Amino acid sequence: MFFEGSEKKLEVIMTPESPSLRRFGRSFWDAMAGFAGARILSSIANENCDAYLLSESSLFVWDSRFLVLTCGNTRLVDAALQFIESVGTEAIAFLSYQRKNEYFSHLQSSSFEQDIGLLRRQLAGGAYRVGHLDAHHHYLFTSQGPFQAREDDCTSELLMYRIRGQVAQYLNAPGQTREGVRSVLALDELFAGYVIDDFLFEPLGYSINGIKGKSYFTLHITPQESSSYVSFETNIDLARYPHRVFARLLKILEPASWDVIGFNSAVNNSVVNGGDFPGHLCVGSCSIALDQGYNVAFSHYQQLCHEVLIPELL
Amino acid sequence: MFFEGSEKKLEVIMTPESPSLRRFGRSFWDAMAGFAGARILSSIANENCDAYLLSESSLFVWDSRFLVLTCGNTRLVDAALQFIESVGTEAIAFLSYQRKNEYFSHLQSSSFEQDIGLLRRQLAGGAYRVGHLDAHHHYLFTSQGPFQAREDDCTSELLMYRIRGQVAQYLNAPGQTREGVRSVLALDELFAGYVIDDFLFEPLGYSINGIKGKSYFTLHITPQESSSYVSFETNIDLARYPHRVFARLLKILEPASWDVIGFNSAVNNSVVNGGDFPGHLCVGSCSIALDQGYNVAFSHYQQLCHEVLIPELL
Numbered sequence: 327m328f329f330e331g332s333e334k335k336l337e338v339i340m341t342p343e344s345p346s347l348r349r350f351g352r353s354f355w356d357a358m359a360g361f362a363g364a365r366i367l368s369s370i371a372n373e374n375c376d377a378y379l380l381s382e383s384s385l386f387v388w389d390s391r392f393l394v395l396t397c398g399n400t401r402l403v404d405a406a407l408q409f410i411e412s413v414g415t416e417a418i419a420f421l422s423y424q425r426k427n428e429y430f431s432h433l434q435s436s437s438f439e440q441d442i443g444l445l446r447r448q449l450a451g452g453a454y455r456v457g458h459l460d461a462h463h464h465y466l467f468t469s470q471g472p473f474q475a476r477e478d479d480c481t482s483e484l485l486m487y488r489i490r491g492q493v494a495q496y497l498n499a500p501g502q503t504r505e506g507v508r509s510v511l512a513l514d515e516l517f518a519g520y521v522i523d524d525f526l527f528e529p530l531g532y533s534i535n536g537i538k539g540k541s542y543f544t545l546h547i548t549p550q551e552s553s554s555y556v557s558f559e560t561n562i563d564l565a566r567y568p569h570r571v572f573a574r575l576l577k578i579l580e581p582a583s584w585d586v587i588g589f590n591s592a593v594n595n596s597v598v599n600g601g602d603f604p605g606h607l608c609v610g611s612c613s614i615a616l617d618q619g620y621n622v623a624f625s626h627y628q629q630l631c632h633e634v635l636i637p638e639l640l
Numbered sequence: 641m642f643f644e645g646s647e648k649k650l651e652v653i654m655t656p657e658s659p660s661l662r663r664f665g666r667s668f669w670d671a672m673a674g675f676a677g678a679r680i681l682s683s684i685a686n687e688n689c690d691a692y693l694l695s696e697s698s699l700f701v702w703d704s705r706f707l708v709l710t711c712g713n714t715r716l717v718d719a720a721l722q723f724i725e726s727v728g729t730e731a732i733a734f735l736s737y738q739r740k741n742e743y744f745s746h747l748q749s750s751s752f753e754q755d756i757g758l759l760r761r762q763l764a765g766g767a768y769r770v771g772h773l774d775a776h777h778h779y780l781f782t783s784q785g786p787f788q789a790r791e792d793d794c795t796s797e798l799l800m801y802r803i804r805g806q807v808a809q810y811l812n813a814p815g816q817t818r819e820g821v822r823s824v825l826a827l828d829e830l831f832a833g834y835v836i837d838d839f840l841f842e843p844l845g846y847s848i849n850g851i852k853g854k855s856y857f858t859l860h861i862t863p864q865e866s867s868s869y870v871s872f873e874t875n876i877d878l879a880r881y882p883h884r885v886f887a888r889l890l891k892i893l894e895p896a897s898w899d900v901i902g903f904n905s906a907v908n909n910s911v912v913n914g915g916d917f918p919g920h921l922c923v924g925s926c927s928i929a930l931d932q933g934y935n936v937a938f939s940h941y942q943q944l945c946h947e948v949l950i951p952e953l954l
Binding site: 427429430431432434437438439442452453454455456457458459460461462465487488552553582583607608609610611612614624628630632633634635636637638639640 | 741743744745746748751752753756766767768769770771772773774775776779801802866867896897921922923924925926928938942944946947948949950951952953954
């Protein structure tokens with residue numbers, strides 16, 4: 327049974343005049359998750375943020391922005407279209423829509439090209455693919471407009487493909503507990519002081535949201551062998567954080583390959599972090615300066631080792 | 641304009657009692673090409689083999705076997721089904737059907753899994769995928785049965801992705817000639833004495849078939865930048881050939897990555913050839929011993945260098 331762990335991601339920033347998104351209430355966000363084909367499982371909140379765990383990934387709502395990640399065969403573009411229709415384009419300062427490297431792109435219900443065809447009927451915007459189609463690649467759509475991001479408006483994403491080793495075995499075996507998963511991943515240590523909400527899926531899979539002030543982190547595990555995937559994302563400025571979060575996760579999860587995506591994030595800088603990464607070949611990397619003040623960086627890393635491939639019977 | 645250079649491949653070996661396939665005549669093979677969605681452009685022949693250049697790749701017909709490669713969005717499985725129906729399963733000693741790593745698998749009219757679903761209605765057989773879905777991979781279906789391949793029944797395939805350098809520029813520019821392509825690829829030197837048939841496509845693309853005795857080689861070029869692809873295949877025993885064909889082609893075409901597939905071929909052996917290859921990481925490799933006496937080897941190589949990725953506007 328294959329499950330596409332790779333996420334689509336939608337982030338929307340509202341104009342200053344717009345009402346608080348948090349006041350839209352639970353039923354609004356229930357409906358939004360539903361348009362994408364997901365549902366809200368549980369939630370946590372603090373003074374700044376409502377964080378929802380979804381049946382397929384996560385939703386974070388602040389007063390003036392929200393972020394939603396959905397994996398599997400969800401149709402996040404439909405939720406984006408519904409949101410745009412319900413608030414009107416003039417209320418949206420900035421919208422970005424991403425699709426990450428998928429294992430089985432031909433099983434998805436739409437392609438990125440089809441998705442942006444729909445989005446562009448409502449919002450003008452630029453779209454890119456970085457990375458080659460026969461290697462890891464990443465799709466990004468960003469809306470046009472006068473919005474300017476603050477320099478400290480940063481996001482760092484670490485996408486890990488085909489995890490290996492003892493922790494991977496634990497994550498792929500019965501009898502896991504949420505405490506056990508947090509412990510093997512050192513999450514309580516790396517994110518001390520965060521309010522967390524986590525969930526173990528049947529038969530396999532784990533999701534966690536954590537919030538502290540305006541900061542969030544979210545991690546999702548699809549541990550199934552041969553197409554395992556773990557994604558981590560945060561708005562913490564990791565270059566100034568006391569823990570080397572990416573290096574720690576890579577050491578623990580031993581992915582065969584991984585991608586790093588940063589928005590105004592120095593985490594992709596090899597001086598800052600590459601030296602801590604496991605032995606690797608950085609197959610390709612790219613940096614795009616968006617008009618709206620985001621510097622978007624993408625890098626695809628491959629562990630420097632040969633793998634004896636196991637034929638998969640079909 | 642994207643064109644999927646990556647090929648599907650069908651090889652059929654007839655039982656000794658079956659009539660000569662060459663006597664089926666041109667109209668039969670015209671129809672076969674048509675079932676796949678291709679057409680015959682030209683042909684050459686010698687005492688052993690009729691070799692056809694197709695609008696999408698190549699067809700080689702010997703008395704007791706044939707081999708057809710089709711690229712683009714052809715439906716080679718339909719030709720396979722028609723062939724099986726026209727000769728009957730009892731006339732077929734061995735059938736293999738391959739699909740190579742595709743750039744845009746979601747644009748293909750069927751998946752390998754769908755193809756083998758159709759094939760298995762007519763012929764029992766085993767099927768494998770080797771290689772991970774987020775890296776280069778290769779699909780193979782082989783029929784069951786008492787057939788045993790001779791040890792010298794060997795095939796060597798070299799699949800080159802994203803060619804670079806001066807020759808890549810020449811192949812991607814106007815004003816090419818067939819002689820020019822043969823010259824930059826050193827084909828007349830590497831395959832001296834072969835009867836050849838080559839073709840330049842509009843706006844871009846090149847195919848060549850060569851035959852000598854029972855030996856063949858075929859090479860196909862889809863030079864379009866960012867998804868360029870060159871495939872080479874032969875039944876020459878390259879380990880005993882005076883030229884190091886794979887190493888030469890790799891040096892000339894400088895692909896960012898390449899795959900080697902061998903059937904009873906030592907060409908994948910690093911002692912024989914790896915030392916001649918450009919600096920690389922062999923990301924993964926695999927060897928499968930088929931009941932019918934074929935040792936099938938697959939290796940995925942990545943050049944050992946970092947690439948500054950250019951965002952592709954969508």
